[in-house]
Amino acid sequence: MAQSLGILKESASQTAGPYVHIGLLPNFVDIKGVYESDLGSAMVNEQTKGERITICGKVFDGAGAPLRDALIEIWQADSQGFYNSHSELRGTADPNFTGWGRQPTHMESGEFRFETIKPGRVPYKDGRLMAPHISFWIVARGINIGLHTRMYFGDEEQANSEDPLLARIEHRVRVSTLIASREGNNYGFDIYLQGDRETVFLDI
């Protein structure tokens, strides 16, 4: 026997369940007075630099029904491509932009909506620039471990064509599942958990 590496094992994931809002968006389900506002509900303020955009969409199950109890978090760079994080050593991110947001899918329509800014480009590990993108994380009843994916922008064709992650998708027809379509300042981004149109999910 060799020496032990002495490493621990990550705590196992469990579903967030149908009442995830109680803990993560209590004001949204009328639990008032515990927190002033729900964390992650506002990503920008009046001083935030960059182009204001809205991202809307739904999350569909394998039978084509929208999830009405999902919770989505997004994480993204600021307009200059800097992350508001301790591990960001290349520069200082816009202090008026958190980079992180959290929203539910609507309990009737199933729609989610983020008010944010369009992110700048961030380098890949080898220094090449990745196309502008936003990281998504989806949890819900029935989802045993949070699903990671990325949203790219439909009006960034040139950047998308040279993006290192998009280039690694073997079945090219699936690339389009990660690309949001633009209409004015609104990007539409639907997520398909299962089936023919299944979104590409990431093991990151």
Add this chain to the structure above:
Amino acid sequence: MSNKKPETGAFWARDHTRHPPALTPTYKTSVLRSPQKALLSLDGTLSEITGPVFNPSILGELDNDLIHNYAAPGESAIGERIIVHGRVVDERGKGVSGALLEFWQANAGGRYRHKKETYLAAIDPNFGGCGRTITDEDGYYRFRTVRPGAYPWPNGVNDWRPAHIHFSVFGHGFSQRLITQMYFDGDPMIWSCPIVKTIPDKAAIEQLIAALDMNNTIPMDARAYKFDIVLRGRRSTLFENRLEGN
């Protein structure tokens, strides 16, 4: 983060043999909500190794006291008073400082305060069921609450969840993001629960069971349970030949 140098290594690959797979048919809702295609693996870029930072100034005085944070002045939640405490570490055993923990749970009778919940057990007017805290420099956290009750759910005809507290955890990178559930030592319901049993590895289940911790009880006040949480480890910079770590 104190005065330690920020870490920029990519996170270790997730061991999916310890996590529940997406498709676990005895937990029925997973059938239509599980991807069928393989995940695309990506070694961490800046988008994954960075993550949001939460300043302790966001916390209110009672955010980690579920016995009082929804109660009328002078009142408190009904149920077994407990303290839950522990440490957030990564797979290297390093304490994770500044980690935001959020928790939610049913009341002592197993009833959630949620508009879609219809279980006939009564709402406790002095119990909301949510709380949050941020770990200290060494990764420690604590909160006060009442022990939640078991509750029935429409899966099998007679399925009941064991007593549990949901935990949401942020580490230092977005790919460390984790939601899990804490169970209570000795609860016989644990081993018959379809959601617990989505986890294929018995040791991984045992890691989610909090131990009764009599040494940290407050006599004549509250018992304590200890629950440590392990997040993914990350590569350190063994060789400084690349800016983003080895």
